Amino acid sequence: MSIPKVVVTYNIGEEALAILKKHPMELVLWSEDRNAPREWLVENIPGAVGLLCMLTDKPIDGALLDIAGPNLQVVSTVSVGYDHIDFQALSQRNIKLGHTPDVLTEAVADITVMLALMASRNGRIAVEAVEAGKWPSTPWSLFAFCGPQISSPGYTVGFVGFGRIAQATLRRLRSFGIDRFLYNNTGRGSSRESADVDLRQQFNLKELRRVELDELAAECDLIITLTPGGALTHHLVNESFLRKMKKTAILVNPSRGTVVDSNALALALKESWIWAAGLDVVEGEPNVGLDHPLVQQPRAVLLPHIGSATFETRIAMACTAAENLIRALAGEPLLAEVKQ
Numbered sequence: 001m002s003i004p005k006v007v008v009t010y011n012i013g014e015e016a017l018a019i020l021k022k023h024p025m026e027l028v029l030w031s032e033d034r035n036a037p038r039e040w041l042v043e044n045i046p047g048a049v050g051l052l053c054m055l056t057d058k059p060i061d062g063a064l065l066d067i068a069g070p071n072l073q074v075v076s077t078v079s080v081g082y083d084h085i086d087f088q089a090l091s092q093r094n095i096k097l098g099h100t101p102d103v104l105t106e107a108v109a110d111i112t113v114m115l116a117l118m119a120s121r122n123g124r125i126a127v128e129a130v131e132a133g134k135w136p137s138t139p140w141s142l143f144a145f146c147g148p149q150i151s152s153p154g155y156t157v158g159f160v161g162f163g164r165i166a167q168a169t170l171r172r173l174r175s176f177g178i179d180r181f182l183y184n185n186t187g188r189g190s191s192r193e194s195a196d197v198d199l200r201q202q203f204n205l206k207e208l209r210r211v212e213l214d215e216l217a218a219e220c221d222l223i224i225t226l227t228p229g230g231a232l233t234h235h236l237v238n239e240s241f242l243r244k245m246k247k248t249a250i251l252v253n254p255s256r257g258t259v260v261d262s263n264a265l266a267l268a269l270k271e272s273w274i275w276a277a278g279l280d281v282v283e284g285e286p287n288v289g290l291d292h293p294l295v296q297q298p299r300a301v302l303l304p305h306i307g308s309a310t311f312e313t314r315i316a317m318a319c320t321a322a323e324n325l326i327r328a329l330a331g332e333p334l335l336a337e338v339k340q
């Protein structure tokens with residue numbers, strides 16, 4: 001009997017590799033710290049039983065699965081999001097899909113708060129001034145570098161998407177004194193209602209309520225998009241949404257670039273419909289050059305998709321993905337499996 005082949009498209013670190021190496025398999029590793037080229041994947045995937053991939057390997061679609069052939073049993077992605085993978089194409093072929101929720105929740109919630117503060121307090125403009133050797137001679141001109149204060153009374157935060165990361169962000173923001181939260185998501189119903197009552201009590205909130213997107217746009221001082229990518233959430237934040245927002249409001253997007261219409265947001269910042277934006281993701285990434293409409297807006301604080309980038313979290317993500325793959329091949333329940 002031949003040894004099963006597993007393809008790994010990135011340097012996943014020694015901890016996760018050790019998990020894979022405990023099991024008899026032929027490991028085909030792309031071990032450079034850059035994405036494996038598509039040609040490398042196409043050349044190596046035929047006959048594989050497992051694929052361990054990154055969110056930058058896209059698309060993992062029917063065409064690639066056909067090249068892989070009938071042995072493929074599992075695709076395990078080192079990410080919580082899986083909009084780079086055609087889930088239907090996997091299901092049709094009985095291929096399991098593993099992902100890495102939970103382990104990155106705290107790291108992404110941390111960076112969400114960081115982006116909110118950076119955007120509110122003119123972080124990019126202030127850092128750029130120092131880096132350009134332009135430490136202002138009058139930083140104490142009373143209103144230089146001022147922005148809205150997120151701990152001011154009545155401050156209201158809105159979440160587009162209200163899953164694990166949004167709730168971890170709420171916990172952090174509560175310590176700023178914020179006690180009014182609105183959200184919009186698809187998972188409603190009685191279980192959601194009682195979960196909201198629990199959250200309201202646990203954090204002594206004045207308000208936590210599901211609202212329509214229009215109300216959320218108009219009411220909130222800080223709006224945070226924490227939804228999966230894909231067709232259902234494409235451009236949820238578009239020109240009409242942005243025009244409803246307050247002039248002093250902040251938009252933070254740590255989830256997927258496609259949720260926000262980049263051109264509309266650039267216009268909103270240019271024409272001051274809103275105050276600022278903090279973005280860990282943008283449409284078209286990673287091809288984000290200096291000519292990107294949002295890079296050109298000083299009130300857009302941009303990070304290159306590093307929400308989960310702490311050593312602890314990235315190691316935990318890689319290990320979860322390795323464990324998912326091993327479990328799928330052994331016919332055991334995965335630590336986290338995407339299901340219909």
Ligand SMILES: O=CC(=O)O
Nearest residue numbers: 055078079080081
């Ligand atoms: O964006 C990061 C992830 O989906 O893990």
